[in-house]
Amino acid sequence: MGMLHQLEKWSTAHHPRWLVVPRVALGICLIIKGISYLSNSVSLKLVLQESTVPVSGTWLPVIITWLHLLCGFLIIIGLFTRWAALLMTPILLGAVIFVNAPKGIFAGESEFAFSLAVLLMLVFFFIEGGGPLSLDDYFRRNPK
DSSP: OOHHHHHHHHHHHSOOGGGHHHHHHHHHHHHHHHHHHHHTHHHHHHHHHHTTOSOOOSHHHHHHHHHHHHHHHHHHHTSSHHHHHHHHHHHHHHIIIIIITTTOTTOSSOOHHHHHHHHHHHHHHHHHOSOSSSHHHHHHHOOO
């Protein structure tokens, strides 16, 4: 039995229904952040240029914006929840390490606490999955 299958089996047996609320809240936060990046892409480019991100280019803000929107939507509906969390983890890890940490944890403009909270929730839902109130669970129970 593979590790992912064991994780799925454990998660199905230990996932309370109330965890849908933080999952949906996480998805909404990601969508709101994606919309803010979409409406103000210049500020995202400036933040990336001022940070210590090793790779910067014209494609990075576009990928960050659309992954926030796509993964936020998938997490809200509970479809491919683990994959969406896995896709967002490097982006949030980069936000915590390269963008917010150099500014300082308690700086006025720093979103360190928010980025860290979202990162921890992404890791949690990567482990836990979508739960019983998700499209993942619906398609697993109804394979037709």
